[in-house]
Amino acid sequence: MTRTRTPLAATQSRRGFLGLSLAAGLVLSLEACGGGSSGSSGGSGTNTLTWAWQLPTTWDPVTSSAGSDVQMLALAYDPITALDEQGNAVPWLAESWAYDAAGTTVTFTLRSGLKFSDGTPLNAAAVAKSIERGRSQDGSLIAPQMKSIKSVAASGELDVVIELTEVDYQYPLLFAGKTGMVVNPAAFEKDVDALATQPAGSGPFAVTSYVQNDHASLKRNPNFFAADEITIKALELYPQQDPATVVAGVQSGQFNLARISGAQVEAAEAAGLDVQVIDSMFVSVLDVNASMAPFDDPAVVEAMKFAIDREKLKEVVGFGVGDVNYQPFPPGYVGYNEELADVYAYDPEKAKQLLADAGHTSPVKAVFTSSGQSAPAVELIQAQLKDVGIDATIETIPQTQHTQLVYLEHSKALTYDGFAGRESPVQAFQVLFGAEGLMNPARQTDPKLEAQLEKVKQTPTDSPEYAGLLQEATRIAVTTFPNTFLQLMPTIVIRKGVSELPASPSLRRFEGVTVS
Template identity: 40%
Template sequence: MRTTARRLRGATLALAVTATLASTLTACGSGSGASAAASGPTTLKWASSYFPTHWDPVVSGSGAQFRLLSLVYASLTRTDENGKAVPDLAEKWEYNTAGDQVTFHVRSGLKFSDGEPVDGTAVKAAIERAKTQKNSALFGDLTSIKEVTASGQDVVVKLSQVDHQIPQLLGQRVLQVASPKAAQDPAKLDQTPVGAGPFVVTQLVPGTKVVLKKNPDYWDAANIHIDNVELVSAPDASTIVSGLQTGVYNFADLAPAQADAAKKAGLDVFVQPGFNAANISLNVNKAPFNNPKVVDAVRHAVNRKEFVDKLTFGLGEATDQPFPEKYIAYDPASKNRWPYDPEKAKQLLAEAGFKPGDIKLDLVIPDATPAAEIIQSQFAAIGITLTIKVDKNWSKPFFAKELTVSVYGTTGRDSAVQTLTAHFGPNGPLNLSTPYQPEGFEAAVAKVRQTPLDAPEYPEALRAATRAGLESRALVFTYSAPNLLAKSKSISALPANPAHIDWTGVRISGR
């Protein structure tokens, strides 16, 4: 048996994507915040533009809301600054020799905020609920898990295939663990969260505000230095900076258009590392995208720099893959494979038998956004007419694979394989062309699953799977939006954990 620590030691998941971004911004750290403890209780006043609709982690899914739910819920594992799975509720784990079973050892003596014990049975219940609850947003991420058994503090995850990605998978995005007693009534849990995380909810106004206090029973409570949290749904983006200036908030996610004003106001403005990637989603099972030449035309029609300049004010990055360039899964061999070339795009459409104006499509989106207008303009430049249609219930036809063309943005996943299968797999939720998948993708992903993360061949196996996935005609990636945050100087630097917001070790001074 080999421990996960040994298994993961060689897998450097270094993520330096924000190094160049952060150099243009105010440094994240502030010595005054880190050095001085407040004389009384400290309060984090956080304004978020993605305030959760659901507080049941099974329903909320793996979108950006998991960062807020992690105030309440601990997970089986979590992600460190290198993007590596490290202990959270599970203090250690090991695989069997075959690689088709992993045993997690849950810390002893822990309890949920309702007094229920945190043990193997609770973790087993969380996994099974995520797999089977009717409104679960997570069941598609857990297809490798065949059976879960529990004994005392141990939980044994038996797999349907060799899969060394499981510790990466069962982190904050997929396995935030709720009290099994509270989860017996999922509807109540959805608005009255009960977890074993760093904070406990004392008040919740749905869609508006939640008040929390420090959880003294959290396993790492000694490193949580914030006493209270007031989390509110952010008002209009233009008011965030003034709210931070006046002390209404001391922490907020920030729209790129507000970055300059926030810096001038003396706030700490920084980019938290992440895996954000926006794409144009195409349905290759519907005309005209059942013609590969039309898909290639779209690939060459996309000017990624325009998205970065107009939508992120230069703070984001152009991307043609679902990973940032410095990440282990990014495939350098696939970079700029379909460069911006509108003349070539027009030629491909002509070869496919289409004259300018022949192709007229509805671009169905959830909200009116400048991104949709950019896509509309870039398609028009090659002779494709898009009519933007806003549908608040857009997700239903999108996930039912009924749309012809749409847009999507993802915050990524901690497991690179999970990211790949979500986008390119035949049952991937982000694959508008289900059940289509590119040839060779399934075999490439299977090879990654079978490769231990500390094996020398792991990086190339992972990049080969990315390369195979990018053959998919269902997605055209455009740009990566920054995880842009602003805080008062009274708050010390946050750990630079990719895509996560971690309050471990963070202090708030008395100023």
């Protein structure tokens, strides 16, 4: 048994450090992933990885409603660009890109010889159609990130030319995630609805069968542009397992890679499993609908931010794993603002005074919605709010309805959730605070933040001014919006017969994986 901690590099790169570890044999020459061995439920033969992690809300990147879906979607799809461990945009499907002098046209040049998993050419025309669909299809959840695109067209077989309505230097970063994942036009032009269960991409694996809410079976994609780096022949993907059974599942060989919480670390170590803690961009957060009572009162929102003892949350809920945080970015990230390091430090007396000054002489009634996945955290926060005069009744809803009710119907006032980060920091702000942001339940924004983000977008990411502009946007957002950030949540994995995973706070990659 070994236990390792993989730290997030404290790099002050102007572009951040959202990591993406790739195989040493690839052109990017970055780190290789850990390997996988076969499990009893993981299909026949060797070289099978059984991964108890999560199933996506959909296999269509355009309508995916959870940020964490990107982990699963990356198995079947390739993005146009990728991110290195410092958060810089680096080549992936596109081997290079360039802006014009005005900053309003960017051309991405693809690698030659690319193919989708079905063997059809992945050329500039296909990429242009995929981008166009993402920005124009009804119901697209990535369209808000591409509002500044005026037109997209192929120029020859390899060049994708994007004309913008305004200067925007974020696109090479933006296209490293779901927004840049290329979907085969042959699939969405034939039956767009089928993509929900039948992904059509060019990633390292291809889905062979999918049972919703149960599991997905994938096989190695020989048309993946770095297929010689993939030694896993099959991958079985399962939802995150029940805390009561996940350790036993890995110990027995049912799975060989699984995600656990801090509460399960001791049991996993006692079972002789390898435990690895990987720092991530994931931050737990209270999402607040400021258009609903009582959170339409700014004093209630501010009191709530001071009422929560985040250190207690870390101790009781996270079993000491994770770090208190008051903003959407971790320390060291280009958008992290040092001035906000303890901006809402636990102060129950101040919380009580804020409520009293606002005329609240009796307990403020509220409804606290929970999907049941983080019940200990919800219950502890409920108790802390009650201590300062906010009487929150817990309403538990099915996890499968959480996104629909909270973020699409905007029908819940307060919920406990997490934010998985985004490849582009401007995109992160749009998702959290934008007028169309998925994780902005009230869909209310602020002109000061919008103006600041325009400055960020119009500044090249390698400019000396970029970091300061982005950190000022963080200050505006954290002190203006009701979102209440709580704690950085590292990824904790247990492994059996799987080598150590890379130090990547972003995607799990499988290039270079070998069977131990």
